[in-house]
Amino acid sequence: MDLKDRDADASRRIRTAAVLLFARRGYAATSVRDLAREVGMTNAGVYHHVASKEALLADLMRGAQQGLIDATEHMLRDVHAPADRLALLISSLTATHALSPMTTRVMDGELRSLTPGSPARDEIIALRDAYEEHWRRAIADGVADGSFRIADQRLTRLALMSMCTGTSEWYRPDGDSTLEQVCAEFVAIGLAAVRSSVRAAAAPDPSLLPEFPWEPPHVRNDPSSAEAGR
Amino acid sequence: MDLKDRDADASRRIRTAAVLLFARRGYAATSVRDLAREVGMTNAGVYHHVASKEALLADLMRGAQQGLIDATEHMLRDVHAPADRLALLISSLTATHALSPMTTRVMDGELRSLTPGSPARDEIIALRDAYEEHWRRAIADGVADGSFRIADQRLTRLALMSMCTGTSEWYRPDGDSTLEQVCAEFVAIGLAAVRSSVRAAAAPDPSLLPEFPWEPPHVRNDPSSAEAGR
DNA sequence: AGGCTCCTACCGAACGTTCGGTCGTACCTA
DNA sequence: TAGGTACGACCGAACGTTCGGTAGGAGCCT
Known part of the structure; x- marks a missing residue:
């Protein structure tokens, strides 16, 4: 050879x-x-x-993020209505996680393994922020033109994104429903979520929830770079 | 002292x-x-x-899983309709992850760190299976009595659960929407999901999705214990 | 109350192992 | 023969864990 x-x-x-x-x-x-x-x-x-173990991880993560961004921007090129853009963001993110579960698991879960402050980490955070900006804009545009009704845009975006990224944890190509069905289902859920009005409270009584004596007090994560820590 | x-x-x-x-x-x-x-x-x-680093992790995970189970079973005691039970499962799992993000992150994400085949790991897997069984039953019951229409029960269950567990990654008590709103929103999404009919395909063209040359071929996880590997 | 003994909580130092990473060299191919 | 690929041996550091020892509170006896 x-x-x-x-x-x-x-x-x-x-x-x-x-x-x-x-x-x-x-x-x-x-x-x-x-x-x-x-x-x-x-x-x-x-x-x-x-070059190093960490450089290998950074390479993988950079390639994954960049591939996701390139594909997303290519698909979004001729789609303009916020609802259509959001639907496309949902289905493409879901499909990517279903078809490349290993790569996306590393991409989504190993940011914390990159040395804080290193150029590689900052670069990948910037890529992630650039990708999330598409979601932010699609949602903000939909709210601005009245097609979405949302109480908390950040919450809605993160909830929908984590629904899509969760796919890599359970999707199997030999399951009972096809990838097309999963995407269609998630798009329907996402569009329903951004068109809901404020609902009545339905949270469980906190005194009934489990309490963990070791749970540390809530602290904000590192606030640098938009959403750096989380 | x-x-x-x-x-x-x-x-x-x-x-x-x-x-x-x-x-x-x-x-x-x-x-x-x-x-x-x-x-x-x-x-x-x-x-x-x-006793050891791993025993410490096992203790934390066992306590978290057990606390979740106890609270869940206590809350489910007098609720019988599948839709009500599912709503309660959704809101309690969401609230637990919102209020104890650190504990639940460890509980959800560190199973792989326990030595395969060790008694501690098997015990915690059994606890997780026992918890998931409540979801399985609620969904299956709803399908059986006709109140739910679902294409793939496993898919629906895992998707809804990962929506709830994702909360620990982004929820902040000082956000724009309260925990009550988040729970209400997720319950609405969950109930909508189990009442949807089969929809038309809307998945993106696979050739447009990112391809990662290093993505390994898809292999089934360890099939032992229901959903052992996850 | 005071003294004595025991025990518990923790420390300092070290164990053997494994870590990420380097270097000189042998082998293979063009 | 020249150049690049991979190996065997090795480095210093850090890993999880163990062990002997010690300071001081707890419990008992007088």
Whole structure:
């Protein structure tokens, strides 16, 4: 085999194994030696293809975020009505998480593993913010032109996004319903959510909820960069 | 201070710090020394209150899962209609995640950190299955008596549950909408979801979605214990 | 009340292991 | 033969955990 191809292949196999292991065990619980064993190398061999363990994670996350952004902006190009844009955001985010569960799990859950303040982390946070801005704008536009009625835009956006991203945790291609059905269902839920009026309270009596004696007092997360921490 | 009180206090402070650190950085990325520093001890001192790092995690998860189950069963005692039971499941799970975000983050996300096959892990999986059984039954009962129309019960259950559990990632008590509003909103969404008929497909063209060259092929998770791997 | 003993909560230091990462070299291919 | 790929051996640091020791409150005896 051609050397260049061989190198590219090894590099890709490392990425594939890394996504799998990072998604399953988590970044911190995955050692470079685990990764090397998975691709049939020693840990030293891995370092021929990767600058550092953290740089590998950053590469994966950057690629995932960027791929999501590119696809989203491409699909949004000729869609203008806020409801249509929101529907497209919902179905594309859902489908991406259903079809690439490992990559998206790493993308969504390993931000905390990047060194705070590092350029790589800041860059990926910026990418995530850029993506979320599409959601923010779609929702704000819908509220502005009267097609949406929403009490708390941030809450609505985060709730809908976490509904979509949760897909990577449970979707299976061999389930009883197709991806098309899931997307259609989620779009319907999302559109219903942004068209609801304020409802009567229905929260359970707090005294009936479980109490955990070790739960720390609520503190705001790091407020830098829009939504940096969470 | 009394010695017994002193011991109980230290034990509780260790638990509180552990929940905070495990929720923020993850179990694997938190060292016993980090934990000890947080409560003003040496790492050796921590081991006076805890059998092992993993046993500490198991204790936290068992307590959280058990507390959720107890509260849920208590609240469900006199509620019989499937729709009412589902509404109660949604609002109590949401409220628990909103009010105890750190504990629930650990509960929901650190199962993978418990040694596979260990008694502690199996016990916690059994608790989780017992909790999910309430959801399964509520949904199945609603379908059986005709009050729900659902294409895929597993999908519906997991989607609704991940909507509720996602709350711990973004809810803030000082946001624009109250916990009551969030619960009411989620209950409305959930009830709408189980009363929808099958809809037309609206999934995006797969060729437009992002592709990640490193995404591993889809494989079923460990099939033991109902939904063991999740 | 005072003294004595026991026990509990914790510390300082170290254990063996594993971590992320480096370096010199051998092998393979072009 | 030249160049790049991967290996074996290794580094310092950090990991979870253990162990002997100690300060001081608790309980008992007088």
